[in-house]
Amino acid sequence: MKDIVALCKRRGFIFPASDIYGGLNGFWDYGPLGVELKNNLRDRWWRDMVIAPPLGPDGTPVNIVGLDSSIIQNPKCWEASGHVGGFNDPMVDCRESKKRYRADHVFVLIPKDGEGHAFAFDQDAEDVEIEKRLKKLSRGKSVADFNKEVLDQVPLDMFSNIIGPDVKTAGTLTEPRQFNMMFHTYVGATASEDNKAYLRPETCAGIFLNFKNVVDSSRVKVPFGIAQIGKAFRNEVTPRNFIFRSREFEQMELEWFCAEEDVPMWFDFWVEQRRAFWLSLGLPKSELHFLDVDKADLAHYSSRTIDIEYRFPFAAPGFDELEGIAHRGNYDLTQHQEFSGQKLDYFDQAENKRFLPHVIEPSTGLTRGVLALICQAYTVDENRPSGVYLDFHPSMAPKKAAILPLTAKDKHVPTAQKLYLDLRDEFVVDLDIKQNIGKRYARQDEIGTPYCFTIDNETAEDHSVTVRDRNTMAQERIHLDKVKDFLREKINGRS
């Protein structure tokens, strides 16, 4: 992972944000090559979802429209979604056990007679365990001798007398602290609680807020989808693992609206589509894992979620989440309907009935996808000068080809320039004239350019150039006129 981070910085993929000021924890900037790579992945997702969505189970194309909603929405939106009320959890740390607890998930047994210590337990603690521990630490008292209170309701001055859930001495728990996952700001020039607003922690809310607008304006019929790509912000407790968990990141989300009875069919459909998507970009089957999320771990609104996980280097030999496909029920539309007071139900003319559609949400991290592509592409090869190359799928590579005059002399350069100008209208290509050819090949290997076209003496004679393949380092000669078709076929799979 260290080597990957170093390469990303050295070659201009990803830099620490505010680097010259010492960086900022959880923020990253995308450099000249990083932005090309990210745009490639973004555009491919948009193409596969919105421009040319897949054929549905019945063989006809599914209907998906795009959206770009505002990052800041009316704060009530986040009350409806549960983000404001539900996820500002007070947390408590234990100085001795080094564990952290949600204060509302810990209860405290306070002695009725006011004598001796109070005892804290995790909410999941079993009765037998509780009795056992009380007996051991309180000289034979039992649960009946205590009053039960949730930790975040316990007055602060009592904390010094509480024995934490995983320790034997009192006073190790810190006071509860708020962990607010949402960034907030103030709309308007004056800051006050009245105009407090939030940066969206996920892009999907904007889709639900516009559900009615889209239905009324776009002639879509259930089942259909609304897709959106954009930035999202979360004040993560611990940003970690390079760009994997950062505080500002980018999501690509589809909300697929369908009738409740069709949910199982569409759920399987989207899991398959998303599997095919990642496979087609070069993530091998062996490095992907499909996790049917355990009922107990599901988000409160979801009855089923499948996580597509990738074997990121920091997770290996395990996996970590790349995309989540969630059945959200009609939770979101229900909530927004209630909080906004606006009718959001859908009228099905054929069936002559109104209902709130159910939602299947394939939601993926664009920036996590970028990281997965980089990790997968990173290939050590001691037999080449660079020692390493990036084995990007040609369609994802930030540069599709490099045009290299063999020498910086007049007999090679003008032809190279002409080819460069001809290609750049259609492909992202590099023209590199300086230094010997070996160094230039090595540089292109390190940034994952799949092909290099080299102009040499023969070019002047027969209008042929060599094509050098990144992965095999093999060379073949093709005619100058065939270069465009060659790239079209290799990169887009068609000529």
Next chain:
RNA sequence: GCGGGUAUAGCACAAUGGUAGUGCAACAGCCUUCCAAGCUGAUUAUGCGGGUUCGAUUCCCGCUACCCGCUCCA
């Protein structure tokens, strides 16, 4: 937020309480007809802020960032 570790040039590594070196890369040129070759030249660093000291990159303190382990990840 806790514990541990790290911080010298773009990268890899030296050294020192008193002028901070080397290799590679990057850059300019020369040379070069296919894989980081050679020659010449110029550029580039002690994360930030305090303290001790005549003098700190070195010793001490604080902060920040990154890595590992917890925790968190709706």
